[in-house]
Amino acid sequence: MSDANVRPTKTVDLPMAIKRGETEIATLVLRKPHAGELRGVTLSNLLSSDIGSILTVLPRISEPPLTQQEASMLEPENLIVVAGEIVGFFLTETERAALELQATPQISIN
Numbered sequence: 001m002s003d004a005n006v007r008p009t010k011t012v013d014l015p016m017a018i019k020r021g022e023t024e025i026a027t028l029v030l031r032k033p034h035a036g037e038l039r040g041v042t043l044s045n046l047l048s049s050d051i052g053s054i055l056t057v058l059p060r061i062s063e064p065p066l067t068q069q070e071a072s073m074l075e076p077e078n079l080i081v082v083a084g085e086i087v088g089f090f091l092t093e094t095e096r097a098a099l100e101l102q103a104t105p106q107i108s109i110n
Helices: 043-047 051-061 068-072 076-088 093-103
Strands: 009-020 023-031
Touching (some): 009 076, 023 051, 043 051, 043 076, 051 068
Antiparallel strands (some): 009 023
16 A cells, blocks of 8 residues: 555544453544544534544544444543544644644733
8 A cells, every 4th residue: 555545643542441341442543534434424414523423433533443333332532532633634833833832821911
C-alpha cells in the first residue's frame, strides 16, 4: 500500500471497556472513512453526531472491528468520545484550532 492510500487514524481510550467474551477492549483505533464506508449515511447527520449515523460508520472504521451489536451497546461515555473523533475527521485545521481555543479556559484579569 502506498503512502497516498494510508488513512489518518485516531486512537481512542474508552472510558468503559467493551466486553467481548473474556476479552476487554479498552482502546479503539478509528480510521478516517473512505467514501464507500459512508454509504447509507447523510453527511449532515454524521457531522451533527446523529447516533444512527455514528453507529452505521463505526463498525466500518474501527480496529479491532466492532460488530453492529457491540456498537449499538456502547455505553454513553464511549459513544460521546467515539462520535467526537469521527466528526473530527471532517474538520479543517482552522475549525480544529477554533474548537481547541473554545475548549481552553479563558482567564480574565481585571
